[in-house]
Amino acid sequence: xxxxxxxxxxxxxxxxxxxxxxxxxxxxxxxxxxxxxxxxxxxxxxxxxxxxxxxxxxxxxxxxxxxxxxxxxxxxxxxxxxxxxxxxxxxxxxxxxxxxxxxxxxxxxxxxxxx
Amino acid sequence: xxxxxxxxxxxxxxxxxxxxxxxxxxxxxxxxxxxxxxxxxxxxxxxxxxxxxxxxxxxxxxxxxxxxxxxxxxxxxxxxxxxxxxxxxxxxxxxxxxxxxxxxxxxxxxx
Numbered sequence: 001x002x003x004x005x006x007x008x009x010x011x012x013x014x015x016x017x018x019x020x021x022x023x024x025x026x027x028x029x030x031x032x033x034x035x036x037x038x039x040x041x042x043x044x045x046x047x048x049x050x051x052x053x054x055x056x057x058x059x060x061x062x063x064x065x066x067x068x069x070x071x072x073x074x075x076x077x078x079x080x081x082x083x084x085x086x087x088x089x090x091x092x093x094x095x096x097x098x099x100x101x102x103x104x105x106x107x108x109x110x111x112x113x114x115x
Numbered sequence: 116x117x118x119x120x121x122x123x124x125x126x127x128x129x130x131x132x133x134x135x136x137x138x139x140x141x142x143x144x145x146x147x148x149x150x151x152x153x154x155x156x157x158x159x160x161x162x163x164x165x166x167x168x169x170x171x172x173x174x175x176x177x178x179x180x181x182x183x184x185x186x187x188x189x190x191x192x193x194x195x196x197x198x199x200x201x202x203x204x205x206x207x208x209x210x211x212x213x214x215x216x217x218x219x220x221x222x223x224x225x226x
Contacts, residue, residue: 044216095158103163106157106158
């Protein structure tokens, strides 16, 4: 079945630094990937939709200069949190439209802690 | 704007009992999903419902969809402790690729 690999699973960084999170579709091509953010005990909030070869579409209220998304190939999308602050600490999850039209496959998530 | 509401948000139940989680959504959609999330983990896909009257079952879980009422249910039969998790429904935005998630239902099943 469709597998989405997300790395790293956990990262701790200092305030002011940047962190890159990778999301790879391992056995299928994903023209569209999605990035979500989840606060503890809360739901998933869509941050942006990433389309291969074009600019990401950000949801209202998400700073595109802070959360840089690149989808340079059909199997890789990256989310870079720039100039991270403690309030950026969260669980970030990517997903991709799967092998069939209706399925979405989720990555394992990245827990970001900014200190 | 599509809004998705689940209830209850918290559910504590005994093993062997039956219960239902409800998912209401505010605008027309052609796809509804149910996911399970264990603490500290990502989402596991349970069901995708594509049409009015769709019913899917896997083990002790059964999901149904009523597109006219904009309501989906996730029914748990004879609950066991292993089903303790947070369950999310998600609805596809009509004409777009993205999903809107409900708040999640945290289910705890006690022996």
